[in-house]
Amino acid sequence: xxxxxxxxxxxxxxxxxxxxxxxxxxxxxxxxxxxxxxxxxxxxxxxxxxxxxxxxxxxxxxxxxxxxxxxxxxxxxxxxxxxxxxxxxxxxxxxxxxxxxxxxxxxxxxxxxxxxxxxxxxxxxxxxxxxxxxxxxxxxxxxxxxxxxxxxxxxxxxxxxxxxxxxxxxxxxxxxxxxxxxxxxxxxxxxxxxxxxxxxxxxxxxxxxxxxxxxxxxxxxxxxxxxxxxxxxxxxxxxxxxxxxxxxxxxxxxxxxxxxxxxxxxxxxxxxxxxxxxxxxxxxxxxxxxxxxxxxxxxxxxxxxxxxxxxxxxxxxxxxxxxxxxxxxxxxxxxxxxxxxxxxxxxxxxxxxxxxxxxxxxxxxxxxxxxxxxxxxxxxxxxxxxxxxxxxxxxxxxxxxxxxxxxxxxxxxxxxxxxxxxxxxxxxxxxxxxxxxxxxxxxxxxxxxxxxxxxxxxxxxxxxxxxxxxxxxxxxxxxxxxxxxxxxxxxxxxxxxxxxxxxxxxxxxxxxxxxxxxxxxxxxxxxxxxxxxxxxxxxxxxxxxxxxxxxxxxxxxxxxxxxxxxxxxxxxxxxxxxxxxxxxxxxxxxxxxxxxxxxxxxxxxxxxxxxxxxxxxxxx
Amino acid sequence: xxxxxxxxxxxxxxxxxxxxxxxxxxxxxxxxxxxxxxxxxxxxxxxxxxxxxxxxxxxxxxxxxxxxxxxxxxxxxxxxxxxxxxxxxxxxxxxxxxxxxxxxxxxxxxxxxxxxxxxxxxxxxxxxxxxxxxxxxxx
Numbered sequence: 001x002x003x004x005x006x007x008x009x010x011x012x013x014x015x016x017x018x019x020x021x022x023x024x025x026x027x028x029x030x031x032x033x034x035x036x037x038x039x040x041x042x043x044x045x046x047x048x049x050x051x052x053x054x055x056x057x058x059x060x061x062x063x064x065x066x067x068x069x070x071x072x073x074x075x076x077x078x079x080x081x082x083x084x085x086x087x088x089x090x091x092x093x094x095x096x097x098x099x100x101x102x103x104x105x106x107x108x109x110x111x112x113x114x115x116x117x118x119x120x121x122x123x124x125x126x127x128x129x130x131x132x133x134x135x136x137x138x139x140x141x142x143x144x145x146x147x148x149x150x151x152x153x154x155x156x157x158x159x160x161x162x163x164x165x166x167x168x169x170x171x172x173x174x175x176x177x178x179x180x181x182x183x184x185x186x187x188x189x190x191x192x193x194x195x196x197x198x199x200x201x202x203x204x205x206x207x208x209x210x211x212x213x214x215x216x217x218x219x220x221x222x223x224x225x226x227x228x229x230x231x232x233x234x235x236x237x238x239x240x241x242x243x244x245x246x247x248x249x250x251x252x253x254x255x256x257x258x259x260x261x262x263x264x265x266x267x268x269x270x271x272x273x274x275x276x277x278x279x280x281x282x283x284x285x286x287x288x289x290x291x292x293x294x295x296x297x298x299x300x301x302x303x304x305x306x307x308x309x310x311x312x313x314x315x316x317x318x319x320x321x322x323x324x325x326x327x328x329x330x331x332x333x334x335x336x337x338x339x340x341x342x343x344x345x346x347x348x349x350x351x352x353x354x355x356x357x358x359x360x361x362x363x364x365x366x367x368x369x370x371x372x373x374x375x376x377x378x379x380x381x382x383x384x385x386x387x388x389x390x391x392x393x394x395x396x397x398x399x400x401x402x403x404x405x406x407x408x409x410x411x412x413x414x415x416x417x418x419x420x421x422x423x424x425x426x427x428x429x430x431x432x433x434x435x436x437x438x439x440x441x442x443x444x445x446x447x448x449x450x451x452x453x454x455x456x457x458x459x460x461x462x463x464x465x466x467x468x469x470x471x472x473x474x475x476x477x478x479x480x481x482x483x484x485x486x487x488x489x490x491x492x493x494x495x496x497x498x499x500x501x502x503x504x505x506x507x508x509x510x511x512x513x514x515x516x517x518x519x520x521x522x523x524x525x526x527x528x529x530x531x532x533x534x535x536x537x538x539x540x541x542x543x544x545x546x547x548x549x550x551x552x553x554x555x556x557x558x559x560x561x562x563x564x565x566x567x568x569x570x571x572x573x574x575x576x577x578x579x580x581x582x583x584x585x586x587x588x589x590x591x592x593x594x595x596x597x598x599x600x601x602x603x604x605x606x607x608x609x610x611x612x613x614x615x616x617x618x619x620x
Numbered sequence: 621x622x623x624x625x626x627x628x629x630x631x632x633x634x635x636x637x638x639x640x641x642x643x644x645x646x647x648x649x650x651x652x653x654x655x656x657x658x659x660x661x662x663x664x665x666x667x668x669x670x671x672x673x674x675x676x677x678x679x680x681x682x683x684x685x686x687x688x689x690x691x692x693x694x695x696x697x698x699x700x701x702x703x704x705x706x707x708x709x710x711x712x713x714x715x716x717x718x719x720x721x722x723x724x725x726x727x728x729x730x731x732x733x734x735x736x737x738x739x740x741x742x743x744x745x746x747x748x749x750x751x752x753x754x755x756x757x758x759x
Contacts, residue, residue, distance in 0.1 A: 575696045576733055582703040583729040586722040589710055593719060 007180070012173035012346040016182055019212045019224055020169070020339055022254045022332030023186075024270070026261035026325045028114025030196065031157055031206075033186040033331070035168040035343055036359075038160050039205070040065050040351070043082040048362055050077040060085040069354030080357025081372060084152050084189070084204050114261060114323070116198060122527035126564060129531045132318045135200075135277070149361065150202060153190030160189075167331045167338070170376065172345035174391065178402045180214040180222060181391045185345070185376045186264070190360075193262030193320075200263075200277050200320045201369035204360020207376055208264045210257055211391055213240075215402030225403060227255045228395035229266035231322075232275065235386065237396035237504045241268055245501040247508075254333055260322035270326035271511020277318045277369075324511070345376070356382040396504065410490045417483045421476060428472045435465045523567040534560055621674055621702075624717055628663040632656060662715065669705035673698045692732065692741040699728050 007015075025032065045058040045068060057073050063082075071080055160166075170185040188206040193199025213226040227248060228240040241248040247268050249256035258267045267273060331337045345352055352375055360372025374380050377388045387394040401409045438461055445455040502508075537556055545552045558578070565574030591598055636653040637660070651657050676698035683691025703725045706718045731737060 572693055572696070575693065575700060579696055579700050579703070579729045580733065582700060582707070583726045585707065586703055586726050589707070590719060590722055590726075 006346055006348070007173040007175065009344055009346045012171065013342065013344055015173055015180070015214070015222065016171035016184070016342055016344075019182055019214075019253055019255070020171075020332065020342075021184060021210050021212075022251050022256045022330060022335055023266075024256065024258050024326035024330045025328040026114065026259070026323045027328040028196070029259075029261050029328050030154055030192055031188045031190050031264075032329065033167055033169055033188060034157070034160060035166065035340075036170065036187045036351075037065055037343070039156070039187070039189055039359075040068060040082065042156055042159075043084055043360075045072070045357075046081050046083050046362070047073050048079045048081070048364075049075060054081075054362070056083075065349070065351040068357075069350035071355055071357065079362050080355070081362040082205065082357070082359050083361055084149065084156055086149075086152055114197065116321075116323075122524045122567070126530065126534065126560070129527065133531055135318045149204060150190065150192045150195045153192070153204060157189045165337065166340045168340045169342050170345055171342040172348075172376070176390070176392045177398065178215070178405050179392050179397065180216060182212040182214065183345075183376075183387075183391060184210040184212075184342075186210070187359075188264050191263060193260075195262075197262035197323055198321065200275075200318070203363075203370055203372045205358075205372045206264050207359065207373050208259075208266055209376070209387060210255070210266060211387075211395060212255065213392070213395070213397060215404050217404050223403065224253065224255075226395065226397060226400075228397075229257055229268060230387070231260075231265040231267060231509065232263070234509075235394055235396075238507055238509070240395040240397065240504075242501040244498065247502075251332070251334065256332075258324040258326040260324040261328075263322055265322050265324070267322070267324040267509065267511075269511055270324060273322040273324060273509055273511055275320050275322045277320065321512075351375075352377055400504075406493055407490055410486050410493075414483055414486050414490075417479050417486075421479050421483070424472055424476050424479070428469065428476065431465060431469050431472065435462065435469060438462050438465065526563065526567055530560070530564070621670055621677075621721065624721075625663070625666055625670065625674075628659070628666055632659045632663060662713075665709075669709065670702065673701040673705065676701065692737070695728075696732055699725050699732065703729075 006012075023033070040063055042060060043063055044056050044060040045063050046054045046056050048054040058067060060083075068082075074080070168187075170187060172183040172185065174181050174183065186208045188208070189204075191201065191203045191206040194202045209230045211228045212224055213228070214222040215225050216222050224243045226240045226242055230239070243250075249268070258270045259265070260267060260273065263275075265273075265275070329336050332339060355375060356378050358372040358374055358380065362372065363370040365371050371380060374382070374385075377384055379385050390398070392398050438458055442455060442458040442462060445451040445458060448455070537560075538553070541549065541552050541556060561574060562571075565571045633653070633656050636656040637651045651660065676694055680691050680695035680698055683694050685691070702721065706722050706725065709715060709718045710722075
């Protein structure tokens with residue numbers, strides 16, 4: 001972090017408040033950004049050591065932010081985690097829970113309840129549905145957050161809100177590589193995506209983030225340039241939007257973010273997003289799938305216009321919907337609810353740097369989806385997170401200079417190229433004249449038997465030198481083109497032109513279109529029952545139709561594929577696939593029956609074609 | 621294919637076939653000649669397998685004139701059904717006529733699936749949303 005420096009608290013708070021985001025939630029959201037202190041005060045601190053049962057090292061009510069920073073009882077392999085107290089263990093639980101529920105139905109509180117849209121399964125195919133069924137089954141076996149914990153989280157959060165509906169973020173400002181990065185860390189008491197919004201996981205506590213990147217002019221004036229929103233584990237260029245990107249909604253100087261229900265993934269546009277959980281396929285399956293895909297898209301050129309991309313690895317995906325509708329509570333300047341003054345993390349507080357454990361239940365889920373996250377600085381494995389030590393690189397901004405640096409960078413680069421060009425020119429001049437001398441020498445020694453050895457050496461030397469000269473000329477030409485491009489780019493920047501705002505985005509998450517969202521109820525019903533129907537039908541066929549097993553299986557699978565293609569409006573594509581498959585089988589049948597005739601015919605056709613081409617050339 | 625069907629019926633020696641039914645409008649055929657019976661069965665199976673696809677092909681022809689996309693879809697379905705029928709025939713008795721039909725189907729599938737045909741048939745106007753996206757990306 002040599003190129004990183006923190007900022008004085010007063011300036012940091014001013015900047016944070018000036019650009020603080022407006023956050024729009026989805027109707028039915030239970031948990032909103034809160035201060036982490038009351039949460040920690042209510043939780044207990046537990047430690048799970050290898051091959052031992054977890055033990056409570058600080059009981060609920062005794063824990064404070066200062067105390068978790070000490071991370072007591074740390075040993076090799078130990079996992080520290082916070083745990084929301086079970087409300088049933090509380091003597092006054094009934095009364096308190098009742099009050100908590102009332103706080104959620106307070107007239108000032110959004111009273112809307114969540115209504116799921118089109119079922120997520122209707123948006124994907126059989127394979128993903130099967131994977132989803134397996135995922136649900138596996139969830140029973142692997143570690144997960146118990147259902148009662150969601151209610152515990154709700155009760156706990158209700159108690160906080162009972163004392164006053166407060167909405168708070170944790171702010172940290174840092175300078176890195178010429179950028180001033182405003183980091184808004186949003187803490188939620190619970191991620192209830194699975195329980196309340198048909199999502200992939202639940203976990204206690206949730207740390208999400210929004211980063212605003214500012215550049216600073218020589219006069220010290222700051223200007224917002226980029227914004228990055230976190231969504232699940234995504235990183236890189238696709239996370240950020242330029243300040244003038246039309247997709248980035250703003251209210252004054254406040255960027256607007258749409259937080260997805262339960263998961264708290266943050267998006268730039270309102271809508272429903274299909275989020276896919278990916279599982280790598282076994283190597284053999286992956287290889288077969290890759291070969292089939294390449295044969296289909298590249299060899300047969302089917303749907304080549306869609307652009308075939310070789311995937312780094314083949315995987316199963318299980319679909320989940322992130323509901324970022326933005327039709328619920330809006331928090332931010334001038335909204336339904338205003339932000340409280342932030343909990344400032346300049347200078348870095350000890351609870352953030354000292355506590356490397358999880359902020360909620362450690363379920364020991366091998367996929368980690370159900371384990372609570374670590375704090376803003378750390379990953380679950382206690383290593384420092386990239387968004388903390390490299391907030392610029394995290395959003396792919398490490399290759400982008402600030403606006404005030406742009407011309408400086410270009411000028412510096414041009415000077416470098418000019419210097420290099422001068423060196424190369426003089427080198428080229430020298431080598432060219434040497435080449436001429438060598439050429440003359442070789443001319444002089446040609447066809448003289450006593451000088452044949454010398455002539456051979458000269459020829460070899462000429463060949464080598466020619467290659468070097470050619471390389472130098474090519475490099476000089478490249479440098480000239482590059483210098484010219486840089487000059488043009490500098491001119492356009494001087495004229496106030498900006499490169500395309502979205503050129504850096506490769507795979508932007510986009511909400512599912514309205515047409516896709518409003519599919520028929522029959523399609524949804526089919527999506528819900530299809531996997532069960534397919535499995536039962538296949539079992540029945542194997543049990544009762546063994547005589548015609550192959551034919552019936554092919555027919556049944558074709559029928560299911562046909563129904564699915566109809567519902568997903570991919571009928572024409574399905575028919576093309578079937579036809580191409582049948583054509584291949586038909587061609588094999590013909591080849592098997594007329595092998596020699598086909599061979600002779602093919603040779604004849606090729607021969608005639610060559611003859612025709614040659615005669616055409618002859619006739620000209 | 622219609623010609624083939626007519627030919628299959630024409631080569632049957634109808635003098636060897638007797639109508640046993642006395643009711644007007646009813647047909648109950650019988651023959652004691654084995655080769656005739658075989659030819660008759662083959663003609664019937666051919667009709668059962670190919671009547672549907674032939675009608676579909678005819679509709680597809682009309683569809684191409686009136687409604688391009690539907691016509692293409694009908695033609696593709698017809699080709700798939702004809703090909704399937706041929707493969708079933710091939711699996712059962714391997715009559716000589718399945719081979720030319722398979723060859724014809726392959727050519728038709730290649731034609732229907734060719735880029736130029738697809739470009740004409742699948743051309744559709746952009747939806748307003750798509751049009752907006754295009755403009756936004758072009759900026």
